[in-house]
Amino acid sequence: MTSQHPGSRPGDRLTRQERMRESAAGGLAAAGSSGLLDTSIESDDALAIGEPVRSQWRLVLRRFLRHKLAVISMVILLLLGTMAVFASVISPYEFNPTLDAATLKEARQPPSWEHLAGTDKLGRDQFTRVLYALQKSLVVGLGVAFISVVIGVIVGSLAGYYGGWVDQAMMRFTDLVLVLPALAVLLILASNPDPTFFGLFDLPPATEVNGMIVVISILAWMPMARIVRGEYLSLREKEYVEAAVAAGAPARRIILRHLLPNTIGAIVVFGTLAVGLAIITEATLSFLGAGIQLPDVSLGNLISDAESTVGTDLAYLILFPGLMLFLVVLCVNFVGDGLRDALDPRAVK
Amino acid sequence: MTDALLEVRDLQVEFTTEDGIVAAVNGVSFSVQRGETLAIVGESGSGKSVSALAIMGLIEKPGRIAGGEITFEGRSLSSISERDYRKLRGGDLAMIFQDPLSSLNPAFRVGDQIAEALLTHTYEKKDAARRQAAALLDLVGIPQAGDRARDYPHQFSGGMRQRAMIAMAIANKPKLLIADEPTTALDVTIQAQVLEVLRKAQRETDAAMLLITHDLGVVAGMADRVVVMYAGRIVEEGTLDELFYEARHPYTLGLLNSLPRLDSDRRQPLRTIPGTPPSVLNLPPGCALAPRCLYVQDRCREERPELTAVGPETHRSACFRAAELPALAGAAMDVPS
Numbered sequence: 001m002t003s004q005h006p007g008s009r010p011g012d013r014l015t016r017q018e019r020m021r022e023s024a025a026g027g028l029a030a031a032g033s034s035g036l037l038d039t040s041i042e043s044d045d046a047l048a049i050g051e052p053v054r055s056q057w058r059l060v061l062r063r064f065l066r067h068k069l070a071v072i073s074m075v076i077l078l079l080l081g082t083m084a085v086f087a088s089v090i091s092p093y094e095f096n097p098t099l100d101a102a103t104l105k106e107a108r109q110p111p112s113w114e115h116l117a118g119t120d121k122l123g124r125d126q127f128t129r130v131l132y133a134l135q136k137s138l139v140v141g142l143g144v145a146f147i148s149v150v151i152g153v154i155v156g157s158l159a160g161y162y163g164g165w166v167d168q169a170m171m172r173f174t175d176l177v178l179v180l181p182a183l184a185v186l187l188i189l190a191s192n193p194d195p196t197f198f199g200l201f202d203l204p205p206a207t208e209v210n211g212m213i214v215v216i217s218i219l220a221w222m223p224m225a226r227i228v229r230g231e232y233l234s235l236r237e238k239e240y241v242e243a244a245v246a247a248g249a250p251a252r253r254i255i256l257r258h259l260l261p262n263t264i265g266a267i268v269v270f271g272t273l274a275v276g277l278a279i280i281t282e283a284t285l286s287f288l289g290a291g292i293q294l295p296d297v298s299l300g301n302l303i304s305d306a307e308s309t310v311g312t313d314l315a316y317l318i319l320f321p322g323l324m325l326f327l328v329v330l331c332v333n334f335v336g337d338g339l340r341d342a343l344d345p346r347a348v349k
Numbered sequence: 350m351t352d353a354l355l356e357v358r359d360l361q362v363e364f365t366t367e368d369g370i371v372a373a374v375n376g377v378s379f380s381v382q383r384g385e386t387l388a389i390v391g392e393s394g395s396g397k398s399v400s401a402l403a404i405m406g407l408i409e410k411p412g413r414i415a416g417g418e419i420t421f422e423g424r425s426l427s428s429i430s431e432r433d434y435r436k437l438r439g440g441d442l443a444m445i446f447q448d449p450l451s452s453l454n455p456a457f458r459v460g461d462q463i464a465e466a467l468l469t470h471t472y473e474k475k476d477a478a479r480r481q482a483a484a485l486l487d488l489v490g491i492p493q494a495g496d497r498a499r500d501y502p503h504q505f506s507g508g509m510r511q512r513a514m515i516a517m518a519i520a521n522k523p524k525l526l527i528a529d530e531p532t533t534a535l536d537v538t539i540q541a542q543v544l545e546v547l548r549k550a551q552r553e554t555d556a557a558m559l560l561i562t563h564d565l566g567v568v569a570g571m572a573d574r575v576v577v578m579y580a581g582r583i584v585e586e587g588t589l590d591e592l593f594y595e596a597r598h599p600y601t602l603g604l605l606n607s608l609p610r611l612d613s614d615r616r617q618p619l620r621t622i623p624g625t626p627p628s629v630l631n632l633p634p635g636c637a638l639a640p641r642c643l644y645v646q647d648r649c650r651e652e653r654p655e656l657t658a659v660g661p662e663t664h665r666s667a668c669f670r671a672a673e674l675p676a677l678a679g680a681a682m683d684v685p686s
Binding site: 239240241242243244246247248249250253257258261262264302334 | 359386407435436437438439440443444446447451452453454455456465466469470514517518667
């Protein structure tokens with residue numbers, strides 16, 4: 001070690017200080033002399049100024065548009081939705097015409113330009129009936145998605161934010177509903193002609209759309225609750241939540257402003273997929289004879305009604321509502337996929 | 350001492366872990382006077398951040414305050430309701446966290462987050478709170494504050510985010526500002542600017558500050574008094590000058606000696622404190638520093654030195670050899686001339 005060379009030190013120090021003064025990258029020493037006096041920002045934020053401000057949702061939209069399948073599906077869904085809503089304008093026929101001679105004469109016609117999906121044994125236009133059925137299915141799907149998201153978010157929020165016994169109670173209840181044999185319970189609930197739940201509620205029967213929504217929602221919210229709880233558990237550990245607590249924010253505000261907005265991606269994706277699931281469930285129940293009853297039409301009871309035509313030359317009657325169900329659910333799921341990728345860029349393969 | 354803004358007496362914080370109970374803070378006492386800046390210095394795990402969280406009432410589950418008393422403006426914080434505590438947090442008691450990148454919610458606008466802090470405590474009208482938020486951003490040196498208030502955190506640079514955090518902390522004119530390693534996550538070049546903003550913010554609000562850091566450079570520039578912590582205890586306490594020029598604890602000396610200096614010999618490696626901090630799970634029975642101390646005696650391994658005054662009343666050290674330390678240290682230094 002040459003540290004014991006007193007003679008070399010003064011000169012050594014001088015050159016180093018000179019070098020320090022010359023060097024622009026003088027680190028703390030340089031920043032200290034200029035930065036301490038000047039409070040405003042210099043090079044620090046050069047990148048941010050002048051850059052176009054892009055909102056979160058614009059970015060999400062851009063990523064979604066990149067997902068071709070999802071965009072196509074979205075277009076198809078919007079188209080089908082519009083057609084369903086304006087069924088009475090689009091179709092010259094009624095879905096339940098009075099069965100007079102003129103109608104009956106049209107019976108058992110195969111698909112043609114006149115009747116796009118043919119007519120049934122009573123001469124009713126199947127295309128018109130499918131459009132009206134689609135109307136009901138979409139209302140059921142959206143209704144169930146909405147209600148199950150609301151229930152799921154409330155249960156999941158309480159469990160995830162408060163933890164402890166609240167979490168235990170909420171999640172064990174969720175588990176309990178989750179282990180119910182869904183189809184059996186749905187059938188029982190949907191077959192109840194006057195659901196009052198021991199006189200506690202006055203619910204519409206499941207033969208109506210509203211009743212159907214309630215019944216399916218009862219067994220559809222649990223995954224949402226679990227997802228929201230899981231997200232909250234991880235978000236709670238984030239420093240900005242701690243910072244919000246340290247700023248004295250009450251629980252309600254932390255949930256609504258800090259936790260929920262950061263969970264919105266998962267919620268939107270679940271909600272979308274729930275639409276598809278609810279439509280399938282409604283069709284299943286209607287097919288099994290519970291739920292919406294003829295003469296009201298739903299995709300399920302149209303399929304059920306045409307069941308006996310399989311193998312005959314009337315098989316087109318089951319094909320068209322079946323294809324419609326398939327197409328709608330497929331599109332909904334693709335849109336859900338696209339949304340998931342758009343809302344959570346890290347999840348993309 | 351009765352008019353101290355914050356008085357912490359014999360604070361003990363424990364964490365229950367699988368390996369047993371860890372005493373992260375073990376009988377710490379200090380006070381902060383109105384308007385003064387007290388720095389708590391120590392290495393990772395010395396209990397400085399936990400002390401800060403305890404003051405904010407933010408010690409979470411596996412941890413608990415096992416003993417001691419925290420008094421703020423003459424009011425004991427150990428017994429007040431959660432509701433009252435919440436009114437204090439972000440109001441009279443504000444905290445700046447270490448990492449500005451994760452302390453801002455990515456999902457909403459910076460200005461709105463500051464406005465929110467205002468709405469929680471002092472403001473009722475949203476418009477007014479928004480305007481005040483922009484004014485605060487301007488105060489901490491964000492250019493075009495009105496426009497930038499509408500930005501999301503990801504559009505801010507690290508230094509700007511920490512400025513925003515400072516704006517949020519001083520939003521409600523706190524009486525005590527706790528800054529937990531406010532510059533650690535920042536670029537060296539930004540650190541000095543942010544410290545200046547912090548000083549300005551403190552001037553504007555007349556707040557006292559509890560500055561938690563391991564950076565003695567930051568301490569030298571900011572603090573009036575300093576508390577040095579080691580393994581959950583205070584080892585030395587004194588005014589800035591007392592600590593920097595007349596350190597009476599081997600640990601403080603070790604910290605000071607390990608600082609790089611412009612006039613030190615470049616060919617020599619930086620001095621370090623030998624060894625690693627002890628596991629707080631099983632502290633040695635005597636002085637916690639004993640295994641690493643250059644001046645250790647047999648007595649140090651068996652008996653724990655208490656914090657006692659050395660020289661002036663403000664300067665206290667927990668070392669048996671505090672009185673002879675300057676002589677010892679002087680002899681041990683091999684600096685020529």
